[in-house]
Amino acid sequence: MSNTWQGRREGGGYIALWLIRGIGLRMGRPLARALLYPITLYFFLRRGPERRASQAYLRRLWGRPARQREVLQHIYVFASSILDRAFLLHRGERGYHFEVEGLDLLEQTLAQGRGVLLYGAHLGSFEALRTLAARHPDLQLRVVMDRTQTPAMNALLEELDPQLAKNVIDVGADRYTVALAVSEAVQEGAIVALLADRARHHETTRSVPFLGDPAPFPVSPWRLAAAVRAPVLLCFAIERGNRNYLLRFESFAERIELPRTRGDATLDSVLMAYAARLEALLREYPYHWFNFYDFWKPHVQATGDLGLAAAEPTGERGHLA
C-alpha cells in the first residue's frame, strides 16, 4: 500500500517539523523561510514516491513532462504551507494578509440556521480557515479530521494551539460517533469542515474524470451531506505570495439529495462537479495540490473490520469512519 496516502510514513516530517518549530518559531520566520530550500531539496532527493507523484501529477495537468525545477517548486510550496500553518496557529494572522472572497455567501447560508458543510480538498492550506474562525468568535467551526494519520503534525499543531483539539471531530473515533457528531453540529448551526478528496482504506469510492483520467473519490462526504440535509459550500485557501492568502468560499449545493433508485448516478454527477471544480482551481494554482501519492490509482477497499466489499457488490455505500 506504499502508493496510497495512508501507506506513507510521515518520516522526514518529524525533522522538518522540528526545524520549523525550533528554528522557525524561535529565530523567526525569515530564517525558517530560508531553511525551506534545504528541506525541499531533502524531500526531493530522499522521498522518491512523493517526487514521482508530483512529476506524474504535473504531467497530467500540463500534458508534458514536468521539469525538475517545477517539481522542486511543488514541494517548496507544500513545505511553505506547513511553515505557515505553524505560524498561523501560534501567532494568529498578525503579519499575514488574507483576502476573503465569498464570506457574505457563508454568512447568508449560516443565517438560514441549518448549519453549513464546508468541503475543501488537499489543495492549499485549508487550515487558514481557522484564522477566520479566530477572527469571528461567533462562528462555530468544527473540523472533521483523522488525527491518527499525521501524528507528528497534529502533535505540533495542537501544542501550538491547545484549543485546536476541542474543535476537531476525530474520524478515528468509532464510526457511529463521527456521523452523529457531524449531524449534531449541523443541527446546532455550526460549520462542519472536511476535506472531501481522499478516501480512507475502508471507504467506498466512485471514479470520475479528473485531469483526463478516472480518479477514485470518496462518496461518504456526499452521503453524509444528504443525510444531514445541510447546504454544502466549497472552501479553499491558497497562498498567493509571502504571507498573502486568498480564502475563498463558493456555493456548491443547496442540498444534496440522493434518491435510492438513481443514487449512484446522482453521486457520480455530484463527484464530477466537485472534481471539475478542483481541476479548474489546479489549472489556476498548479503547485497547491498537496496529494503527493498516486491519486488516480484505483482504490482497493480493505474489507478487514467491516467486510463491506462482500456485502455490497455494487460498492455504492461508503463509510465515514
Add this chain to the structure above:
Amino acid sequence: MSEQSAAERDLAELIVSSLNLESVRPEDIDPQAELFGGELGLDSIDALELALAVSRRYGVQLRSDTPDNRQIFSSLGTLSTYIEQQRRSECVL
C-alpha cells in the same frame, strides 16, 4: 435466528422503511446479528439516518457523546433495548 420481541419488530420495520431496504423483510433481521457492517450492508451513514428516524419515531436521541455507541448499535436487539430503556426512563421522569 432468535425470535424478535414486539419492540424489536417495530424497530426492524423502522429500519427497513427509513433506510429503504427493498430486499429485506423486517421479520428477517436477526436480533442478535451484526446490524451495521454485517449482511445487511449498512454503514455509519445509515446508522445516522436510523438515529434521526428513531428520534422522530420514539423521541429517543442517539447522541455522539454516549460512550457506548459501538455496543448500542451492534445489533437490532441491543439498539432496541437501549431505546426501550430510554423511553422508560423518560416516563419515570
